[in-house]
Amino acid sequence: MKKIVIVGQGGHSKVITDIILAYNEYLIYAVLDDKFDKPIQKDHIIYGPISYAESLSKEQEIFFTIAIGDNGVRRKISRTLENIGAQFAILKHPTAVISRSAVIGRGSVIMPNCVINSDTIIGEHVIINSGAVIEHDNKINNYAHVSPRAVMAGNVYVGEGSQVGAGATIIPNTKIGSWSIVGAGATVIRDVPSNVTVVGVPAQIIK
Numbered sequence: 001m002k003k004i005v006i007v008g009q010g011g012h013s014k015v016i017t018d019i020i021l022a023y024n025e026y027l028i029y030a031v032l033d034d035k036f037d038k039p040i041q042k043d044h045i046i047y048g049p050i051s052y053a054e055s056l057s058k059e060q061e062i063f064f065t066i067a068i069g070d071n072g073v074r075r076k077i078s079r080t081l082e083n084i085g086a087q088f089a090i091l092k093h094p095t096a097v098i099s100r101s102a103v104i105g106r107g108s109v110i111m112p113n114c115v116i117n118s119d120t121i122i123g124e125h126v127i128i129n130s131g132a133v134i135e136h137d138n139k140i141n142n143y144a145h146v147s148p149r150a151v152m153a154g155n156v157y158v159g160e161g162s163q164v165g166a167g168a169t170i171i172p173n174t175k176i177g178s179w180s181i182v183g184a185g186a187t188v189i190r191d192v193p194s195n196v197t198v199v200g201v202p203a204q205i206i207k
C-alpha cells in the first residue's frame with residue numbers, strides 16, 4: 001500500500017481520514033500539524049510539525065494530502081511542499097459519482113456523495129465537499145472550495161481560491177472570479193468579479 005501523510009489535524013482532516021480509510025489504497029503514515037513540536041510515533045503513525053515533511057518526502061511511494069479548509073493556507077503549504085518535491089494524492093470517496101471524462105488535479109479531494117459530470121476540470125488542491133453537484137463542462141480552478149450541497153449548473157467557471165458556500169447554486173454559463181466568496185444559500189445568476197463576497201437570492205456583492 002502507498003503511504004500518505006495528512007497535513008493538518010482539524011475538522012476537515014477528520015473527513016479526509018475517513019475518505020482514506022474508505023479505500024485500501026493508502027496507509028496513513030504520518031499526520032503533520034504545527035501543534036506538534038517534534039516527531040513522535042503513536043499506534044504506528046508519526047505525528048510531527050509540518051517542517052518534518054522534508055524528511056518524509058524523501059521516502060519511496062509517499063504521498064501528501066493537505067487537509068486544511070482555508071484556501072489561502074492550503075495554497076501556501078502546497079507551495080512549500082512542492083519546493084521539497086512532495087507528491088500529492090487525489091482522494092475520492094467511493095460514493096462520489098465522477099464522469100470518466102472529468103479531470104481531477106493532484107491534491108484535490110472529492111467528498112462523499114458528490115456528482116462530477118462530463119468534461120468538468122477540477123484543478124489542484126481543490127475541495128469538492130460532501131454532496132456537491134458539479135455539472136458538465138465546469139472548470140474549478142486551483143485551491144477553490146465548493147462547500148457541502150452546493151450546485152454548479154453546466155459550464156460554470158470558478159476562479160482560483162474562491163469558495164462557494166454550503167447549499168449555494170450557480171446557474172449555467174456563469175463565471176466566479178478568483179479569491180471570491182459565495183455565501184451559503186446564495187443563488188448566483190450573473191458573473192461575480194474577483195476578491196468579493198456575494199450573498200442572497202439573487203446574489204449581490206456585500207464586500
Ligand SMILES: CC(=O)SCCNC(=O)CCNC(=O)[C@H](O)C(C)(C)COP(=O)(O)OP(=O)(O)OC[C@H]1O[C@@H](n2cnc3c(N)ncnc32)[C@H](O)[C@@H]1OP(=O)(O)O
Nearest residue numbers: 129147148164165166181182183184185197198199200206
Ligand atoms: C464542512 C464545512 O463546514 S465546509 C464550509 C462551508 N462554509 C460556508 O458555507 C460558509 C459560507 N459563509 C457565509 O455564508 C458567510 O456568512 C459570508 C462569508 C458570506 C459572510 O461572512 P462575513 O464576511 O463574516 O460577513 P457577516 O457575517 O459580517 O455578514 C455581513 C452581512 O451579510 C449577511 N450575510 C452573511 N452571510 C449571508 C448569507 N449566507 N446569506 C445572506 N446574507 C448573509 C449578514 O446577515 C450581514 O448582513 P447585515 O450587514 O445586514 O447585518
